[in-house]
Amino acid sequence: MxxxxxxxxxxxxxxxxxxxxxxxxxxxxxxxxxxxxxxxxxxxxxxxxxxxxxxxxxxxxxxxxxxxxxxxxxxxxxxxxxxxxxxxxxxxxxxxxxxxxxxxxxxxxxxxxxxxxxxxGKATMEEEKVKAIKDWAVPATIKQVESFLRFANFYRRFIKNFSTIAQPLNELKSKKGEKLLRP
The missing domain is CATH 3.30.70.270 (Reverse transcriptase/Diguanylate cyclase domain)
Structure with missing residues (x-):
């Protein structure tokens, strides 16, 4: 090859x-x-x-x-x-x-x-993906937080201040193995 x-x-x-x-x-x-x-x-x-x-x-x-x-x-x-x-x-x-x-x-x-x-003249997110993000269940585990961040990261270009918004979720990733507390 x-x-x-x-x-x-x-x-x-x-x-x-x-x-x-x-x-x-x-x-x-x-x-x-x-x-x-x-x-x-x-x-x-x-x-x-x-x-x-x-x-x-x-x-x-x-x-x-x-x-x-x-x-x-x-x-x-x-x-x-x-x-x-x-x-x-x-x-x-x-x-x-x-x-x-x-x-x-x-x-x-x-x-x-x-x-x-x-x-x-523009690039936009597919409506189906916007709905998926809006309807995403609140993560209950670190693995679910990571899954959401991977999905959202693909669309970061469309989200103003994405890194600032995602920072608290990224900080949660260091707590491997722990359950998340729901609000």
């Missing part, structure tokens, strides 16, 4: 590059990770044992590599979107990539990208 030549960009960088687009196409690739071939001769590196013997996959499976299976085509207007989409589809065809029509979006003013709604 060959290491990725370039690391994936930071989520914040991707979102910043997309937020000012006015129109988008989003294409979801069929078979996702299974389109990434394991270099011939390296299959043994991904081998695993089953009740039927040793299995050496020829393609990547989820978790073996960094990979994106959604392609976002941003544009400032419909004309640019069409030109970019034609160029992208030619490249996809050269590499024998196909897309799940049911999961593709075309000519939309906003779309979901990496858990964030992008469009109309």
């Amino acid at each position: 060959a290491d990725d030549k370039m690391p994936l960009p930071l989520i914040s960088e991707v979102l910043d590059q997309l937020k000012d687009a006015k129109v988008f196409n989003k294409l979801d690739i069929i078979w996702g990770y299974n389109n990434v071939r394991i270099r011939e001769g390296d299959e043994w590196k991904a081998a695993f044992l089953t009740n039927r013997g040793l299995f050496e996959p020829t393609v990547m499976f989820f978790g073996m590599t960094n990979y994106m299976d959604d392609f976002i085509i941003p544009a400032k207007d419909d004309e640019e979107l069409e030109a970019r989409t034609i160029c992208f589809l030619k490249l996809a065809e050269e590499h024998n990539l196909s897309f799940k029509q049911m999961k593709c979006e075309f000519n939309v003013s906003s779309t979901m990208v990496l858990g964030t709604v992008i469009g109309n």
